Amino acid sequence: MSNSPTKESIPKLSPPTMTAIENPPSPRTHRALRRLQSAHSLGGSSQPSLITQQHKQALQRTHSPANSSSAHHSRGRSNSDATNMTPINLGAAGKRPISNKRPIAADALSLDRLIRDGPPDDDLVGALESTRLKILGQALLFVASANAYWSSLRIYVWLILLNAPVLETESYLALIHRGASPAYSKIRNDTFRTLATDPLFRRRVSEASLIRLLNAVAWKLYDAKEERAGNLAKAGQVTHTANPQGSPELQSSVPVMRSRARALTLTTEGSDAGGSEPGTYVQGMNVLAAPFLYAARSEAEAFVAFHRFITTECPGYVRGAMDGVHKGLALVDKVLAIVDPKLSLYLIGKGMSAEIYAFPSALTLCACTPPLPQVLRLWDFLFAYGAHLNILCIVAQLVILRNSILSSPSPTKILRSFPPLQAETIIEVTLTIVKKIPDDVFSEIVSHAK
Template identity: 60%
Template sequence: MASPPREPIPSLKPSLLQPELQPPPSPRTHRALRRLQSAHTLGASNRNSAHIPSQPSLISQQRQQQNQNAPNSQPVQRNGSPTRSTRGRANSDATPPLVHQMNAVTAAKRPGSRKPVFSHGHLSLDKIIRDGPADGDYIGALESARWKVVDEGIKSADDGMSTVRIYVWLVLLNAPILSTDDYLALIHRGASPAYSKIRNDTFRTLTTDPLFRRRVSEASLIRLLNAIAWTLQDAREEDRLSGPRKARSSMARASLASNASDSSQGRKFSPTQPLTDSKWEENAVEPGVYVQGMNVLAAPFLYAARSEAEAFAAFHTLLTRDCPGYIRGAMDGVHRGLALVDKVLAIVDPKLAMYLTAKGLSAEIYAFPSVLTLCACTPPLPEVLRLWDFLFAYGPHLNIVCIVAQLTIMRTQILTSASPNKVLRSFPQLNADLVKSVTIGIIKKIPDDVYNEIVNHAL
């Protein structure tokens, strides 16, 4: 399926301009004085830039140029690449050279434009999710929600817990409404054909993460994966039963059409024998029921959800709609994703790519868990949740670019290591905001044909 063109998201501006500050009252503590001085400095900075128009990013310029070249065409939106304003970092938290270069080029070339206006931009994310779209404006509400997820983030505690996150995920994934009774019916069916494989994996799920182990029980993870296995098993059986019937019906219609055509020309027609059940099974691509690694992919859903049924609805939608290729057949979608990691890295950082190739290190060796689990295998879990907010808002396929971003972040460590395989054996602690910033810079460098491959690799 061809992917529609990238829809740019204009650059985010800093917060709204501060009003003119009055001389502050005498603070009672030095802490209050520092806070007031900081606010006064920020207010002065905003006042100095009050008449400077906002400026979009390079990807916005590219989209504007496309619109100018094709003024009568109606753009079709797909998961795009938002930009995010970040405050200045300390030297101990400095961004890599790639991000500095991207920011410098963007600042030098971006023209002025107005701040983007969304139909629900005046509402909080919580209110958009709770009350739904106003006046039936579903598209406007969705765009506002996506923007707020990336611009403001989802409010959560230090451990990543949030009362609204799972509902934001369900909306962004477009998960259907699921009755709790339907989930319970799957549980009451007992052990699925994949039950033994599930039990061999669940006890090893995020064993080093105390937050996950404290909140999610192994029994809960077993129930969720077993229910998923039942639904996938049912889908497989339905495909097996309906496949031969569909094939025979199609062949019969073709035979009748050809027979009629040939009869009109006075020739005999010998209909082609329809596919038998065995031949259909040989030609069909069989969906998977359970593959190793699905336990790690399911873990963040159970951690963020307020019930197993909610986690099931979100997880099942992700597997069957966004990345069915990850669990189908020989996991072809995962292998396509790994090949794309190598391809994107060669585009973004040829030196690093050549160094890894010379060492015999392809993405198949070190990035398989990161591709399959959408980086859920890299701790800490609260950062995984924040990264997934970004992925679900603008497409889980962007996980491929996020993996490349992590490689560029640790490039110095890789290039200076005589044995980079040891470095890549376990990625550094995940920093969601940094990974998102680098990912946005990388997206701008990816050609459209390669980006289309990324969008469709998991289908």
């Protein structure tokens, strides 16, 4: 993300045990609560980031002799039996200590109040930092609360983290009233497949709503393309290489890839992923738009968030031949070789590059893998700390499956479809491996979707 934290400021977790990886617990268990608390007790590298130093100081103060008999521990132990732990109140582990620097007032506010009232003392930078930490530690706010499947707060958090502009509803309606865009037929060929087996999505979002959103975005992108063409004063560039059989990005000699793409609603039959109007609609945008519509309170909110996301955070995913997606898949292979050389060599030896099994996950930020509530939780993390971290989230899923993959003579059967998302476990593994990535590779990850 353009305004996402640097690598050094991303929190770090201790390596998870293989038991936890092979059998990820439910977010409602005490073990999940312990992980949420531990996320704010993170150790640093040889040169800890400011966030890490602040948390260490907070823990040392919390576990001082006056407050705890375990003051000799350098890292505070989370209390999984605490009965007063709530999703809204992070406790001492989520607050900064009184130090030489002025404490950030946003830490004293719950996330919903911080979003509602805005940054205290007009401290926007401090409020964003505090918001990110609250999101990292408040999975229960969005996943395991009474309103487990929808949160009225989420869309506003996303709009803030994406730095989305204010959009009047009339502006969105004006795009709708223009009628069918040049990409309308392609949109109609894809929308009915979107999360077709997810009852939560179907209950809240209609196909008509998804068609209107994608058609409005297509008009917006079309206008931008026309403006660029006018500025160049010449005919535009060729930005896609589709054929009658569909987008080549999902055409593979491996049958399993084609079957997985079809199952995940990313088929291109009758959808030219760009065709004669490159840069207005590519297949897969329907799946990317789905979580925005589900989380939003109105189509206009979903429109401005989705348009902002695809034009500033991952424009390389939805233009041309989806070069950003292909760069991301190459980085999946590169990162896996760094994090788990044995697993990487095994997959490559079986002819399984990321292009074969990870294209839908890279293109849709894992939105192609159910269940939807876990997708939303994972997106909370990605929008807070950088959508580019989706590359590491894909690698994390491979690491979680490593024992099953290594023991299988045919990993294609396992990777035909990734198992249901366990967002907390994926985030935990991602935060564990992020510090292992060399700076130059991490820079490639940050910029690959631009």
